[in-house]
Amino acid sequence: QAEYHPEMIEPRWQEAWARSELYRVVEDPGRPKYYNLEMFPYPSGDLHMGHVRNYSLGDVMTRYYRMKGYNVLHPMGWDAFGLPAENAAIQRNVPAAQWTWSNIDRMRAQLKRLGFSYDWEREVATCAPDYYRWTQWFFLLLHRRGLAYRGKARVNWCPGCRTVLANEQVEGGRCWRCHSEVEKQEREQWFFRITAYADRLLDDLSRLDGWPERVKAMQANWIGRSEGAEVDFQVEGLDETISVFTTRPDTLWGVTYMVLAPDHRLVEPLIQGRPEAEAVRRFAERVRATPEREREHVEKEGVPTGAFCINPVNGERVPIWVGNYVVSEYGTGAVMAVPAHDPRDLEFARAYGLPVRVVIRPPQGELDEATLSEAYVDPGVMVRSGPFDGTPSQEGKAQVIAYLEERGVGRKTVNYRLRDWLISRQRYWGAPIPMVHCPHCGTVPVPEEQLPVLLPASLTDRAGGTSLADDPDFVRTTCPSCGGPARRETDTMDTFMCSSWYYLRFTSPKEADAPFSRAAVDYWMPVDRYTGGIEHAIMHLLYSRFFTKVLCDAGLVSFQEPFTRLFTQGMVTLGGSAMSKSRGNVVDPDEIVGKYGADTARLFILFAAPPENDLEWSEAGVEGASRFLQRVWRLAAEWAPVVERASRLDASVLDRNERDVHRTIHETLRKVTGDIEERFSLNTSISALMSLVNRLYQYKEETPAVRPELAREGLETLVLMLAPFAPHLAEELWHEALGREGSVHQASWPELDPSALEREEVEVVVQVNGKLRDRLVVPVDVDEATLREQATALPRVQPFIDGRQVQRVIVVPGRLVNVVVK
Numbered sequence: 001q002a003e004y005h006p007e008m009i010e011p012r013w014q015e016a017w018a019r020s021e022l023y024r025v026v027e028d029p030g031r032p033k034y035y036n037l038e039m040f041p042y043p044s045g046d047l048h049m050g051h052v053r054n055y056s057l058g059d060v061m062t063r064y065y066r067m068k069g070y071n072v073l074h075p076m077g078w079d080a081f082g083l084p085a086e087n088a089a090i091q092r093n094v095p096a097a098q099w100t101w102s103n104i105d106r107m108r109a110q111l112k113r114l115g116f117s118y119d120w121e122r123e124v125a126t127c128a129p130d131y132y133r134w135t136q137w138f139f140l141l142l143h144r145r146g147l148a149y150r151g152k153a154r155v156n157w158c159p160g161c162r163t164v165l166a167n168e169q170v171e172g173g174r175c176w177r178c179h180s181e182v183e184k185q186e187r188e189q190w191f192f193r194i195t196a197y198a199d200r201l202l203d204d205l206s207r208l209d210g211w212p213e214r215v216k217a218m219q220a221n222w223i224g225r226s227e228g229a230e231v232d233f234q235v236e237g238l239d240e241t242i243s244v245f246t247t248r249p250d251t252l253w254g255v256t257y258m259v260l261a262p263d264h265r266l267v268e269p270l271i272q273g274r275p276e277a278e279a280v281r282r283f284a285e286r287v288r289a290t291p292e293r294e295r296e297h298v299e300k301e302g303v304p305t306g307a308f309c310i311n312p313v314n315g316e317r318v319p320i321w322v323g324n325y326v327v328s329e330y331g332t333g334a335v336m337a338v339p340a341h342d343p344r345d346l347e348f349a350r351a352y353g354l355p356v357r358v359v360i361r362p363p364q365g366e367l368d369e370a371t372l373s374e375a376y377v378d379p380g381v382m383v384r385s386g387p388f389d390g391t392p393s394q395e396g397k398a399q400v401i402a403y404l405e406e407r408g409v410g411r412k413t414v415n416y417r418l419r420d421w422l423i424s425r426q427r428y429w430g431a432p433i434p435m436v437h438c439p440h441c442g443t444v445p446v447p448e449e450q451l452p453v454l455l456p457a458s459l460t461d462r463a464g465g466t467s468l469a470d471d472p473d474f475v476r477t478t479c480p481s482c483g484g485p486a487r488r489e490t491d492t493m494d495t496f497m498c499s500s501w502y503y504l505r506f507t508s509p510k511e512a513d514a515p516f517s518r519a520a521v522d523y524w525m526p527v528d529r530y531t532g533g534i535e536h537a538i539m540h541l542l543y544s545r546f547f548t549k550v551l552c553d554a555g556l557v558s559f560q561e562p563f564t565r566l567f568t569q570g571m572v573t574l575g576g577s578a579m580s581k582s583r584g585n586v587v588d589p590d591e592i593v594g595k596y597g598a599d600t601a602r603l604f605i606l607f608a609a610p611p612e613n614d615l616e617w618s619e620a621g622v623e624g625a626s627r628f629l630q631r632v633w634r635l636a637a638e639w640a641p642v643v644e645r646a647s648r649l650d651a652s653v654l655d656r657n658e659r660d661v662h663r664t665i666h667e668t669l670r671k672v673t674g675d676i677e678e679r680f681s682l683n684t685s686i687s688a689l690m691s692l693v694n695r696l697y698q699y700k701e702e703t704p705a706v707r708p709e710l711a712r713e714g715l716e717t718l719v720l721m722l723a724p725f726a727p728h729l730a731e732e733l734w735h736e737a738l739g740r741e742g743s744v745h746q747a748s749w750p751e752l753d754p755s756a757l758e759r760e761e762v763e764v765v766v767q768v769n770g771k772l773r774d775r776l777v778v779p780v781d782v783d784e785a786t787l788r789e790q791a792t793a794l795p796r797v798q799p800f801i802d803g804r805q806v807q808r809v810i811v812v813p814g815r816l817v818n819v820v821v822k
């Protein structure tokens with residue numbers, strides 16, 4: 001065939017690969033393993049270009065490591081529970097399960113059409129009972145270990161989704177999914193005690209050398225560990241203390257007022273019977289009505305309560321205020337204000353004319369309290385601080401804490417921004433929480449052998465029913481403990497729970513008696529390379545790390561971190577903005593594959609930008625990728641009859657030009673190998689392949705009869721290097737042009753021949769007006785301009801040229817330079 005027709009070869013190879021189970025893997029202790037995972041998709045219905053990019057990146061690495069001799073696990077599955085599917089199903093009046101499974105079928109077909117090398121035998125879907133059975137099992141495990149609890153809490157309620165959300169799912173006060181304003185509601189919910197792992201989740205970040213710094217920083221910031229002290233202030237005339245959390249116990253002598261969050265439990269008792277009471281209540285109401293996400297931006301405001309408390313270190317009376325800049329959910333919901341050394345406090349103090357007292361002196365210069373316009377936040381020396389005068393403030397922190405502890409008025413504490421993980425959802429399409437509420441026995445776990453607690457199949461058939469609580473047949477049950485009538489828990493689990501362990505299931509997806517086979521996990525885990533979007537930098541990755549640590553503590557796995565290396569790819573954009581249905585700027589992968597073929601689609605997406613950068617979609621770019629593959633095709637078609645009669649290449653018989661081709665082949669191999677393996681710079685490795693193709697064309701065009709062995713080496717190395725990027729084309733040429741047996745995807749990555757890289761040197765004679773003046777050693781393939789320049793600059797040639805006019809320079813490549821002067 002003279003022309004490249006991807007539509008004729010791609011389906012054929014996909015079938016052949018499937019028939020021969022080319023991508024099946026089993027544990028093989030005799031070979032090094034490589035677990036290459038890409039984040040599994042949510043089965044929304046259609047694959048989008050972001051998926052194509054994510055999975056193309058993963059597929060290159062899978063095929064590359066396979067060719068390097070690794071036993072590579074490359075699985076795919078579906079993160080299949082969740083609200084979008086449930087809402088779509090309700091809208092279309094079909095059961096959520098049916099909707100989800102048909103989406104899965106469609107997207108699986110799309111993935112297959114793109115030719116990704118997954119071991120489909122290992123496919124999992126989190127909504128399948130034989131999967132969520134184990135999700136429920138993990139819930140029971142956490143419950144047994146005291147890490148799952150039910151508690152009343154002020155939670156984030158999304159009125160749009162009609163369910164509560166985890167803290168991580170609230171972005172700027174809005175639902176991460178539907179962007180509704182999130183409301184605070186007091187509700188009984190299930191939580192996972194992820195805070196018990198806060199320190200380990202933070203400390204172990206330092207072990208993750210293979211993670212982007214940015215992601216580690218985001219996680220550290222989310223965990224938000226703050227070291228400091230809790231200090232107790234007695235309320236004057238009331239048998240109560242207000243505890244504050246401070247990171248600056250060294251500034252305790254500089255406190256000039258106290259601020260409570262409007263919801264602080266002591267606000268009411270403090271204002272009882274005071275003339276300020278009404279104003280405080282009105283103020284608190286007003287703050288409550290301001291959405292939390294706006295509070296940060298509004299001006300700092302407050303009102304005095306009229307009450308006072310006592311500073312435990314100096315007995316001073318401190319006025320108590322209520323302010324909008326104190327958050328009730330952080331620390332103790334109360335702040336000791338030190339305006340001289342805290343910017344927020346200073347702003348507030350200046351607005352209300354509250355005193356400012358400097359207690360940390362800078363190493364240089366003086367601070368004037370009366371005019372201070374910027375809080376002094378840096379270290380210095382403690383002053384006006386009783387027994388601590390003259391103490392450097394950094395050392396003062398620990399000393400003041402010891403002083404407080406001795407007197408029983410404070411203690412060292414660590415505060416985290418991280419909250420326990422709220423896993424309850426009041427929606428249908430999720431894994432039911434396997435608990436039973438019994439009037440006699442309380443909340444009782446469902447025994448393991450009764451798992452899974454199946455979702456009732458019919459629920460979404462009925463209009464309006466969106467929660468398990470709406471199904472009396474589901475709710476009614478018997479108590480596993482006393483056998484009496486009881487009520488099932490009707491909350492389902494956050495789908496992030498399903499995705500916190502799927503990578504373990506892939507190692508042994510058919511295991512019937514346990515969530516995974518220990519031997520398989522020991523062989524495959526941890527994941528060597530994990531590729532996905534930066535949007536998962538916090539939730540999914542933090543939860544998965546938490547799960548792994550819990551499983552490790554339970555003796556179920558023997559590693560502390562699930563993902564050795566993480567790669568976050570950039571977005572695919574069109575017209576500068578992310579492709580999205582709502583923007584109407586989506587390019588449909590099916591359409592591109594239909595028009596250009598899967599190999600072209602993949603090659604374009606890998607070539608158009610470095611993997612970590614955003615990638616601007618361009619039809620012209622796709623056409624360029626297609627043209628390149630056609631060029632490869634035509635070269636192979638022309639050389640096929642030539643390479644057929646090629647024997648092994650003997651480099652010693654090559655002439656200069658041939659040696660250069662030989663060297664280019666191996667230089668390309670070195671570059672592509674390094675780009676893939678060391679730099680993960682797939683776009684530049686493709687440009688290297690393009691240059692190689694150009695060089696091979698040049699060789700073909702300037703040589704009447706190409707040397708068959710060299711043509712074979714060029715074509716074969718090219719096809720092998722192309723295999724990870726354009727797997728169908730490479731397979732076709734492997735068989736049809738190179739006449740090889742077996743799959744190119746089971747062939748070995750080509751061997752680098754270091755001797756091919758050596759550049760030979762020659763000695764060139766340098767003459768001036770035909771008289772020998774010097775000699776020069778240069779690479780054989782040095783260009784004329786360089787040679788001329790070097791020759792005329794030689795110290796022994798210079799005197800003969802100096803002050804004269806150079807008429808011309810005769811260059812005989814590899815032999816001689818003759819400078820003609822007058």
Ligand code: ANZ
Nearest residue numbers: 226245246247248251325326327330331333338341342
């Ligand atoms: C006195 C002080 C003096 C403070 C000073 C800072 C500087 P991070 O680092 O985020 O943990 N704070 C404590 N609880 C708060 C709350 N619920 N809402 C708003 N602010 C709160 O911040 C800890 C510091 O934030 C604490 O240390 C407290 O102010 C304030 F020169 O105490 B500091």
Ligand code: ZN
Nearest residue numbers: 158161175178
């Ligand atoms: Zn929502």
Ligand code: ZN
Nearest residue numbers: 438441479482
């Ligand atoms: Zn009971």
